[in-house]
Every structure is written in structure tokens, then in C-alpha cells.
Amino acid sequence: MPRDTAYQMTEPEGQTDDALLARYAQGDAAAARALLDRLAPRVLRLARRLLQDQAEAEDVTQEAMLRLWQIAPDWQAGGAKPSTWLHRVTVNLATDRLRRRRGVALDAIEEPDDPTPGVVDAMIDGDRKRALDEALALLPDRQRVAVVLRHLEGMTNPDIAATMGIGVEAVESLTARAKRRLAQLLAGRREELGFET
Amino acid sequence: MNQGRKNQSPDVLAEIELDSLFQQAQEDAPTPLPEPFQARLLADALSAQPGAAPQRVWSRLVGWLGEFGGVPGVAGVAAAGVAGVWIGFSGPGLTGDLVTEFWQGAATVSPTVSSWVEDGPLVVAGSDLLSLMNDEAE
Numbered sequence: 001m002p003r004d005t006a007y008q009m010t011e012p013e014g015q016t017d018d019a020l021l022a023r024y025a026q027g028d029a030a031a032a033r034a035l036l037d038r039l040a041p042r043v044l045r046l047a048r049r050l051l052q053d054q055a056e057a058e059d060v061t062q063e064a065m066l067r068l069w070q071i072a073p074d075w076q077a078g079g080a081k082p083s084t085w086l087h088r089v090t091v092n093l094a095t096d097r098l099r100r101r102r103g104v105a106l107d108a109i110e111e112p113d114d115p116t117p118g119v120v121d122a123m124i125d126g127d128r129k130r131a132l133d134e135a136l137a138l139l140p141d142r143q144r145v146a147v148v149l150r151h152l153e154g155m156t157n158p159d160i161a162a163t164m165g166i167g168v169e170a171v172e173s174l175t176a177r178a179k180r181r182l183a184q185l186l187a188g189r190r191e192e193l194g195f196e197t
Numbered sequence: 198m199n200q201g202r203k204n205q206s207p208d209v210l211a212e213i214e215l216d217s218l219f220q221q222a223q224e225d226a227p228t229p230l231p232e233p234f235q236a237r238l239l240a241d242a243l244s245a246q247p248g249a250a251p252q253r254v255w256s257r258l259v260g261w262l263g264e265f266g267g268v269p270g271v272a273g274v275a276a277a278g279v280a281g282v283w284i285g286f287s288g289p290g291l292t293g294d295l296v297t298e299f300w301q302g303a304a305t306v307s308p309t310v311s312s313w314v315e316d317g318p319l320v321v322a323g324s325d326l327l328s329l330m331n332d333e334a335e
Contacts, residue, residue: 024242024246025246025247026247027246027247027248029243029246032239032242032243032246033239033242035242036230036235036238036239036242040230040235040238041226041227041228041229041230042227044227044230044234045227045228058234061234061238062237062238062241065238065241065242066241066245069241069242069245069246070245072247073247128218128221129221129222129225131218132218132219132222151216151219151223152219152222152223154223179212179215180209182210182215183209183210183211183212183214183215184208184209184210186210186214186215186218187208187209187210190210190214193210193214193218195210195214
């Protein structure tokens with residue numbers, strides 16, 4: 001397919017993701033870079049939050065982005081947004097990895113007991129975002145996935161249930177337990193978080 | 198900052214406090230990608246781009262050949278292959294004939310095994326070669 005050099009002279013700023021993806025499919029390298037800058041950091045953050053492993057998160061991000069590039073020529077503009085599609089692919093790839101990591105289904109993982117005393121004290125200093133990420137890392141996988149998808153990614157409970165392969169009630173239970181755990185884990189950092197002690 | 202945590206235990210964060218953390222985490226811009234990782238993703242994007250496939254195949258081929266010594270290595274292997282085919286088709290027969298064919302006059306300077314043994318090649322001016330080697334070793 002011939003490359004349209006006129007596209008390469010157009011600034012990608014202000015264009016929709018759909019438009020950029022179409023330009024990418026027509027051979028515009030600048031569109032690829034613009035889409036990467038827009039979409040990949042969020043994908044990496046989501047993967048890192050779910051997997052709690054930088055190398056695995058990068059692998060998942062790379063795979064998700066590659067799938068986006070591969071589907072670009074067939075992309076139907078006006079349907080799902082590329083960011084939404086990418087989000088779904090990332091969640092699926094990450095949850096698949098979590099399942100493989102444990103060697104069992106994600107919903108078969110036994111939840112550990114209450115958090116170990118002193119764990120919070122061992123956390124390194126940081127800002128609120130960092131504190132939340134560190135507390136998320138201490139959650140069991142299922143709880144972390146549920147709370148990240150519900151409260152950080154804004155997915156609905158039915159969508160989360162479908163993604164995780166469990167029922168809606170199980171999602172609600174996991175989310176509630178995760179929030180209780182986070183509230184416990186972060187209580188010791190109240191001052192650092194800027195809350196009244 | 199009071200986040201409405203009246204009647205809450207000091208051992209847990211109030212729900213409103215936790216929700217404010219979630220809200221902030223949602224709104225925060227993600228950190229930029231590490232540069233090497235970004236370069237890797239961009240390379241993926243460009244190689245997967247429509248119209249870039251032939252380049253990708255060629256670069257893979259070059260990379261694969263590089264493991265075998267690159268172009269000079271492949272040229273050597275190709276030359277040896279051509280020579281082998283030529284030898285096979287020309288049917289030179291015994292290797293002695295082959296040497297003669299390649300090196301005209303070789304038969305006159307290269308003695309046969311029997312004549313070589315008869316001449317006593319291991320004897321050098323009254324001292325055999327093995328004893329010379331022993332001296333060298335000592």
C-alpha cells in the first residue's frame with residue numbers, strides 16, 4: 001500500500017484516536033508515534049497495577065499494542081474507541097498471565113488471611129499515588145484485579161465479572177474485601193497521605 | 198485535611214478517604230514510558246505497518262545470515278556448494294586423478310606411497326625423524 005506523504009506532514013495533535021489509527025494503516029509513521037504517546041502509558045500503568053511486575057507489564061503492553069497495529073487496517077471507525085479496545089485486550093492479557101502464574105483459574109485462588117502486621121511500616125515513603133500502588137501490590141491477585149478494574153479503571157461489575165470469569169456477586173465481594181484491606185493497609189500512612197490523624 | 202472520618206477507627210482509612218485516593222489515581226496522568234521501551238514499541242509499530250512487511254522479511258533474513266558470518270560467510274558456503282556440484286558433475290574419479298587434474302604436473306613431484314616408503318623419508322642424514330622429535334621434546 002503506498003504511503004501518503006501528505007499525512008506525514010499533518011500534525012497529529014487534535015486528531016481522534018480513530019483518525020490516527022487510520023493514518024497509521026495508510027503508512028503514516030508519525031501517527032504511530034502519536035498513538036503510542038497517547039495510549040501506551042495508560043496501558044503500561046494498567047498492566048503494572050494488575051500484574052505488579054514491571055517486566056511482565058511491559059510484555060503485556062507490547063503484545064496489546066502489537067494487536068492494535070495488526071487490527072489497524074480493518075479498524076471500523078465510529079465503533080469502540082481504540083483506547084477502550086486496548087483496555088479490554090490489556091485486561092485479558094494480564095488476567096491470563098495471572099492465571100498462568102498460579103497454574104490455576106483465577107477464581108480458584110485461595111485468599112490469604114488478614115495482612116501481616118508491620119507490612120505497612122515497611123513500605124517506603126512516597127506520595128499518595130505511590131502509597132496506593134504499594135498497598136495494591138499487597139492485595140491478593142483477585143482482589144487487586146477487581147478493585148483496580150472497578151475503582152481505578154471505572155469498569156462495571158458485569159464487565160469485570162465477564163473479564164475475570166466469575167459472577168457479579170463474587171466481584172462485589174472481592175471489591176469490598178479489597179477496599180477493607182486497603183483501608184487497613186493505608187491507615188498507617190494517614191499523615192503521609194494528607195489525611196487528618 | 199478532614200475527610201469526614203467521624204466515628205471511624207484510626208486503624209482503617211475512611212471510605213471517603215479511600216475514594217479520594219481512587220479518584221486521584223484515576224485523574225493522574227500516567228508516567229511517560231521508559232525510553233528504551235518506547236523505542237521497542239515504536240519499532241513494533243513500524244514493522245507491523247502495512248507496506249513494511251518486505252522490509253521486515255529482509256531485515257529478518259539479514260539478521261539470520263549474520264549468525265552465519267554475514268555476507269562473506271554465506272559467499273564462502275555458496276562457493277563451496279558450487280564447487281561440490283561441479284566436482285559431482287565432472288566425475289573426476291579417483292582423488293589422485295583429481296589432484297593431477299587441478300595441479301598439472303603434480304604426479305611428477307608427488308611420489309607414490311610405495312616410492313616414498315622406499316626412499317625412507319623418516320631418515321634424515323643418518324638420524325631418523327623420531328629420534329629428532331625425541332630430542333626436541335627433551
